[in-house]
Amino acid sequence: MEAFAPFFPLLIWVVPLVLGFVFGQFNEKRHYRSIHEREKTWLHLPATASRHPLLQGAVARSELVGGSVVVSVDYFKRAAAGLRSIVGGPVKSYESLLDRAKREAILRLKESCPGAHEIVNLRLETAPLSRNARGGIGAVEVFAFATAIYMVEPGAA
Numbered sequence: 001m002e003a004f005a006p007f008f009p010l011l012i013w014v015v016p017l018v019l020g021f022v023f024g025q026f027n028e029k030r031h032y033r034s035i036h037e038r039e040k041t042w043l044h045l046p047a048t049a050s051r052h053p054l055l056q057g058a059v060a061r062s063e064l065v066g067g068s069v070v071v072s073v074d075y076f077k078r079a080a081a082g083l084r085s086i087v088g089g090p091v092k093s094y095e096s097l098l099d100r101a102k103r104e105a106i107l108r109l110k111e112s113c114p115g116a117h118e119i120v121n122l123r124l125e126t127a128p129l130s131r132n133a134r135g136g137i138g139a140v141e142v143f144a145f146a147t148a149i150y151m152v153e154p155g156a157a
Helices: 002-041 075-087 092-111
Strands: 059-072 118-130 137-151
Touching: 002 075, 002 092, 059 092, 075 092, 092 118, 092 137
Parallel strands: none
Antiparallel strands: 059 137, 118 137
8 A cells, every 4th residue: 555655646636637538528429419419400490690591582570599508628628728728829628618519509599499490690609717716717608699580481471
């Protein structure tokens, strides 16, 4: 037991890092699977940044719709970002975090207007939520807002 005593401080840091990596990857992959399935469901509802609808025809009504999400950083990504801040440069481990958050916000936006025919003027607002005073990111919040267009059904008077 005494032979492991010098390695104990290292194990206190390495064990949570390995657990953070394993469980973080598991949760990220599970979230991506959910996103892929839900994107297939909402593929029929186009969402564009254009101010003008792609569909031709009379517009019955339109409404402002929104979707928001907060996605937290796992322990491994936080540790990787901390190491990256020493060296400098972009934190690539946060790219998948932003991708998941943006796609989830758009899916929640689409889910908020199930009868719409098209979504136009899509805008995304991203904000990092600080976890500590040093400016480290604890989570990222994404808010998607747009205009849902409901077309006049053929044959409706």
